[in-house]
Amino acid sequence: MILITGANGALGRLVAAELADRDDVVLGTRNPGSAAPGSAAPGSADTGSTHAPRPARRRIDFDDPSSLDLTGVDTLLLISAGYGEDDVVIARHDAAITAAEKAGVRHLVYTSLSGDGDHLAYALAHRWTERRLARGPLAWTVLRNGLYAEFLATIAAPGPDGTIAAPLGAGRLAAVARADLAAVAARVAAEPERHAGRVYELVGERALGGAELADAVGGSYEPGSLGAAREAIAGSGGALPYQVPMLVGTYSAIAGGFLDGSGIEENALRTLLGRAPRPALDAYRTAVSALSAS
């Protein structure tokens, strides 16, 4: 049995769709009663019955140890549960790994952050989790995901007049379509033993800069300063205090040229996909359209 955590999240939903033809997949989510599109109806048994055409669901909340029942799970796809201070995220991942060890899970696949992301504030919890796995008894595979093209659409969206003011400077991001990362995660989770002990870097093959993003959406690129971005984020009311340096640090790392893919020794994306990656610019454009329509 494969259990996917964060199954109602954007990445988890895509992985579940990739594995939809299997009858041994269980969707782990904090809210099993709210079925994500394409997943099993609430209330399905979670036994992975061969007659069940759609995946079962199980409540999995890393913040609630009593929910971490991983009985019968062979492969755990642990999708990182970011969005928290380091101590919170580390405690979540530790709880999930500890539960996997206790339940006799054979292999844990973890979605981490690309190796060139070490300047990012959220890198620490990912590296802690990688180290926790390396020092533990489970077989594991680490998928070091680059930043999503869809995430770029949220941090470098055009304003109402079409201007992208994100402070990317002349920097570029080797953004990757989230769907490609889901496809890789599904393939690895389906045959984990082939990937035991491997750390895969998964970033876009073509880095995107502000001017190119603006061209893609018919706008213009007029980068602002990090200071202005910090003030705007902090003043928006939409960001928690810890998120302000995370977002500003992301701009800074892109502008500084740390996330353009040149620091990645071996990008495994194409090999693990078994095909060419989706164009990240298309994923960016689609996500911008979806965001402006919502």
Ligand SMILES: NC(=O)c1ccc[n+]([C@@H]2O[C@H](COP(=O)([O-])OP(=O)(O)OC[C@H]3O[C@@H](n4cnc5c(N)ncnc54)[C@H](OP(=O)(O)O)[C@@H]3O)[C@@H](O)[C@H]2O)c1
């Ligand atoms: N590479 C990138 O560009 C990038 C960007 C943003 C985030 N990330 C990281 O990648 C992860 C997956 O990305 P995504 O696009 O799927 O993000 P997402 O759509 O925001 O989904 C995140 C999911 O994490 C799960 N989660 C949160 N807190 C949890 C907890 N206490 N216990 C168990 N699960 C918890 C939730 O799943 P349920 O709702 O099913 O419980 C949530 O829906 C994120 O959580 C974050 O760590 C990566």
